[in-house]
Amino acid sequence: MIRVGIFGYGNLGRGTELAIRKNDDMELVAVFTRRDPSKVKIQTAGVPVVSSDDVASWKDRIDVMVICGGSATDLPVQTPKLTELFNTVDSFDTHARIPEHFAAVDDAGKRNGHVSIISVGWDPGLFSLARVYGDAILPGSKPFTFWGRGVSQGHSDAIRRVKGVRDARQYTVPVQSALDAVRNGESPDFTPRQMHTRECYVVLEDGADKEQVAHDIKTMPNYFDEYDTTIHFITEEELQKNHSGLPHGGFVIRAGYTGKNDEHRHIIEYSLQLDSNPEFTTSVLVAYARAAVRLHSEGVSGAKSVLDIPPAYLSSKSDAELRKNLL
Amino acid sequence: MIRVGIFGYGNLGRGTELAIRKNDDMELVAVFTRRDPSKVKIQTAGVPVVSSDDVASWKDRIDVMVICGGSATDLPVQTPKLTELFNTVDSFDTHARIPEHFAAVDDAGKRNGHVSIISVGWDPGLFSLARVYGDAILPGSKPFTFWGRGVSQGHSDAIRRVKGVRDARQYTVPVQSALDAVRNGESPDFTPRQMHTRECYVVLEDGADKEQVAHDIKTMPNYFDEYDTTIHFITEEELQKNHSGLPHGGFVIRAGYTGKNDEHRHIIEYSLQLDSNPEFTTSVLVAYARAAVRLHSEGVSGAKSVLDIPPAYLSSKSDAELRKNLL
Numbered sequence: 001m002i003r004v005g006i007f008g009y010g011n012l013g014r015g016t017e018l019a020i021r022k023n024d025d026m027e028l029v030a031v032f033t034r035r036d037p038s039k040v041k042i043q044t045a046g047v048p049v050v051s052s053d054d055v056a057s058w059k060d061r062i063d064v065m066v067i068c069g070g071s072a073t074d075l076p077v078q079t080p081k082l083t084e085l086f087n088t089v090d091s092f093d094t095h096a097r098i099p100e101h102f103a104a105v106d107d108a109g110k111r112n113g114h115v116s117i118i119s120v121g122w123d124p125g126l127f128s129l130a131r132v133y134g135d136a137i138l139p140g141s142k143p144f145t146f147w148g149r150g151v152s153q154g155h156s157d158a159i160r161r162v163k164g165v166r167d168a169r170q171y172t173v174p175v176q177s178a179l180d181a182v183r184n185g186e187s188p189d190f191t192p193r194q195m196h197t198r199e200c201y202v203v204l205e206d207g208a209d210k211e212q213v214a215h216d217i218k219t220m221p222n223y224f225d226e227y228d229t230t231i232h233f234i235t236e237e238e239l240q241k242n243h244s245g246l247p248h249g250g251f252v253i254r255a256g257y258t259g260k261n262d263e264h265r266h267i268i269e270y271s272l273q274l275d276s277n278p279e280f281t282t283s284v285l286v287a288y289a290r291a292a293v294r295l296h297s298e299g300v301s302g303a304k305s306v307l308d309i310p311p312a313y314l315s316s317k318s319d320a321e322l323r324k325n326l327l
Numbered sequence: 328m329i330r331v332g333i334f335g336y337g338n339l340g341r342g343t344e345l346a347i348r349k350n351d352d353m354e355l356v357a358v359f360t361r362r363d364p365s366k367v368k369i370q371t372a373g374v375p376v377v378s379s380d381d382v383a384s385w386k387d388r389i390d391v392m393v394i395c396g397g398s399a400t401d402l403p404v405q406t407p408k409l410t411e412l413f414n415t416v417d418s419f420d421t422h423a424r425i426p427e428h429f430a431a432v433d434d435a436g437k438r439n440g441h442v443s444i445i446s447v448g449w450d451p452g453l454f455s456l457a458r459v460y461g462d463a464i465l466p467g468s469k470p471f472t473f474w475g476r477g478v479s480q481g482h483s484d485a486i487r488r489v490k491g492v493r494d495a496r497q498y499t500v501p502v503q504s505a506l507d508a509v510r511n512g513e514s515p516d517f518t519p520r521q522m523h524t525r526e527c528y529v530v531l532e533d534g535a536d537k538e539q540v541a542h543d544i545k546t547m548p549n550y551f552d553e554y555d556t557t558i559h560f561i562t563e564e565e566l567q568k569n570h571s572g573l574p575h576g577g578f579v580i581r582a583g584y585t586g587k588n589d590e591h592r593h594i595i596e597y598s599l600q601l602d603s604n605p606e607f608t609t610s611v612l613v614a615y616a617r618a619a620v621r622l623h624s625e626g627v628s629g630a631k632s633v634l635d636i637p638p639a640y641l642s643s644k645s646d647a648e649l650r651k652n653l654l
Contacts, residue, residue: 018585022466043587099651119654126460128654129638133453135653136614136641137607139349143653249594258345258610260370264602266610271598275591280464283585283593287463305654307639308646311456314463319635324426326462326470327446327455327632 002026002293008068009033009040015282016066017043025316029062059085064289083108083116087292089285091121106303115296117304120288121281122272125306130252130270132307138256144182146174150248158223159200162216164208169243171199185255185265192226200231201243248277287314329353329620335395336360336367342609343393344370352643356389386412391616410435410443414619416612418448433630442623444631447615448608449599452633457579457597459634465583471509473501477575485550486527489543491535496570498526512582512592519553527558530566575604614641
């Protein structure tokens with residue numbers, strides 16, 4: 001059995017706990033929290049909730065730690081630190097900062113003989129795989145990544161910071177005509193507006209100015225100003241009833257050409273439709289946690305990304321069984 | 328530059344030649360043929376066509392050999408034999424015989440310090456990857472593989488063997504309602520008939536008995552008897568004009584569930600739409616040829632499948648560049 005620890009018990013921590021149950025070769029041994037452990041109720045009987053301050057004493061009792069912090073401030077500190085003690089996986093998703101995160105984790109892993117697989121999930125993660133496989137197979141072709149229809153937590157948070165907003169949920173929606181164009185073999189230089197629209201469901205504070213709130217959202221730099229944004233003002237009850245889930249997904253599509261005169265077109269499409277973004281993300285994390293343990297058992301150390309991991313390493317099935325039944 | 332040899336110059340050999348041109352880090356150094364080399368005209372100026380009898384003398388001039396033989400009788404002999412001399416890749420696609428092929432090639436590779444990546448292409452190949460990633464991420468879920476709409480060369484050949492048939496082309500077509508059911512999260516136990524139909528375009532010999540030919544095709548065991556088969560009798564000219572391409576493709580779709588009560592559904596879909604089956608297959612072969620050379624340079628030997636290869640190894644881009652731009 002692979003002994004798994006969970007570090008952080010929010011949406012991702014809960015998802016990891018559920019994902020471990022689906023994998024017969026894994027057991028959850030402890031959940032670590034920065035909160036008062038007596039206040040954290042987990043779903044698995046008999047598994048201790050431990051203060052994050054005591055994590056070092058679990059060094060020899062955990063084969064791999066699934067780190068469930070946020071990318072903005074948690075993971076840049078937690079992953080290097082915990083990789084000194086454990087094999088780790090994380091879902092670091094700030095694309096621009098991946099190289100520096102990788103370097104810091106690589107250093108910690110190599111100094112301490114541990115493996116860490118960073119930036120695991122679906123984007124970065126499975127969508128990255130789709131981009132890299134496509135890029136290698138059809139050189140010179142261009143990948144298009146569409147996200148949605150799904151809840152962007154970053155954009156929902158941005159709306160919540162607007163004066164007069166009590167709560168909000170933002171859906172990112174791919175533009176159908178753009179999807180169709182790419183599936184039809186075109187490779188346009190899309191503007192952000194041409195690929196995605198933004199749909200906002202907003203609950204106002206009492207007495208807030210609707211017009212002002214709408215204006216403040218639509219003109220917010222980076223988040224909304226480059227998109228067509230629709231705003232629906234709804235009640236708190238409607239938000240709870242109709243928008244409490246965290247669905248997401250998207251498409252990675254590429255058209256490439258072969259033949260003497262590039263006369264043959266090939267379309268590769270990878271798509272996900274997810275009812276629960278955190279539960280799917282952690283399903284991916286747990287599969288890569290298995291890979292981290294296997295790599296460690298082979299004497300590998302340092303940081304890896306999904307691009308470095310042989311697909312068979314994710315599976316609980318033997319290489320021979322995979323070749324026989326799934327190849 | 329990676330020095331690539333091509334062994335066999337049919338559809339796959341020609342496709343490999345074109346694919347090498349798309350990859351700036353590769354050069355074609357020789358094409359080997361069992362035919363009279365003076366009768367084989369290739370498309371790359373200055374590259375020799377060599378008798379397959381002389382292949383051993385090229386041992387030190389080729390980094391990887393792309394073996395372009397057929398799976399029925401060529402590859403089971405050629406791949407083990409050539410892996411004694413070279414790193415190799417092949418597209419062995421007889422699913423049931425993969426374990427024995429793997430074992431024979433593994434032995435040849437390990438004895439001679441070469442790497443061979445077998446069963447490369449899109450199925451087996453990219454579709455296998457989709458099946459294995461999905462299986463590891465959503466344990467207990469079931470993959471559905473649909474092929475087509477595309478030309479099945481095996482089925483076309485089978486029709487050509489029917490008495491009274493001069494030429495034929497067979498398209499495998501997925502059943503739309505089955506595709507829809509799987510995309511809708513269902514996991515039925517389909518019969519072959521429920522997943523695919525077979526569309527045949529047949530040119531008769533002069534004086535052949537239409538009814539008899541149709542009956543002989545529709546009742547052919549394994550190939551057609553378990554499917555709804557449509558037969559169109561056409562002229563040789565129509566066959567040349569409308570059915571001379573080799574398009575193919577398909578879908579690997581899976582629905583999996585997470586959550587306390589499996590209340591969240593996730594759909595993963597990978598699809599290909601290919602204008603030229605052999606040109607796409609060889610585009611995949613050439614990317615894995617690069618991976619074989621990299622593995623060999625690391626001291627690895629023996630047989631591998633696509634399941635054993637880190638995605639980054641397919642790319643001509645450095646690991647750091649991939650992490651920065653595609654992860």
